[in-house]
Amino acid sequence: MKIEALVRQPIFEVTRRAVMGFSSPGHGYRPYRAYTNVASYGDMLFTHTDCLPEQRDLTALWYLCDRWDVEWGGETVFYDANDELMCAVRPRPGRLVVFDGAIKHAGRAPNRICYTPRYTFAIKFERVAIG
Numbered sequence: 697m698k699i700e701a702l703v704r705q706p707i708f709e710v711t712r713r714a715v716m717g718f719s720s721p722g723h724g725y726r727p728y729r730a731y732t733n734v735a736s737y738g739d740m741l742f743t744h745t746d747c748l749p750e751q752r753d754l755t756a757l758w759y760l761c762d763r764w765d766v767e768w769g770g771e772t773v774f775y776d777a778n779d780e781l782m783c784a785v786r787p788r789p790g791r792l793v794v795f796d797g798a799i800k801h802a803g804r805a806p807n808r809i810c811y812t813p814r815y816t817f818a819i820k821f822e823r824v825a826i827g
């Protein structure tokens with residue numbers, strides 16, 4: 697999605713406010729990319745990072761679902777430097793998670809009993825000097 701169009705949407709204002717909480721004196725965040733992920737049972741979503749550690753980008757991830765059964769799986773999982781699980785975020789209607797893009801993570805495909813696609817909407821922010 698074009699960033700100029702995104703910033704006019706109500707979802708962006710909510711996202712911006714959440715991301716603002718990570719600002720520090722002299723530094724803010726600027727959106728540079730936004731897109732939707734879709735995954736269904738059997739898909740393979742690879743473990744990755746969204747930026748290099750020194751970049752300190754943030755990823756804002758919305759779970760776009762009307763409902764999400766706990767048995768459907770499809771969590772976003774986060775790993776430490778030893779590839780141990782630190783955290784799993786369960787899709788939930790309207791949930792937003794904001795995280796440091798340098799943390800290793802992966803979306804997980806839904807389980808076999810899930811007949812609905814798993815949609816997430818990602819907005820990537822770069823750290824910028826302000827003032």
Ligand SMILES: O=C(O)CCC(=O)C(=O)O
Binds near residue numbers: 746771818
């Ligand atoms: O859909 C997810 O849970 C993760 C998406 C993601 O990691 C990304 O878009 O960079």
Ligand SMILES: [Fe+2]
Binds near residue numbers: 744745755801
């Ligand atoms: Fe990612």
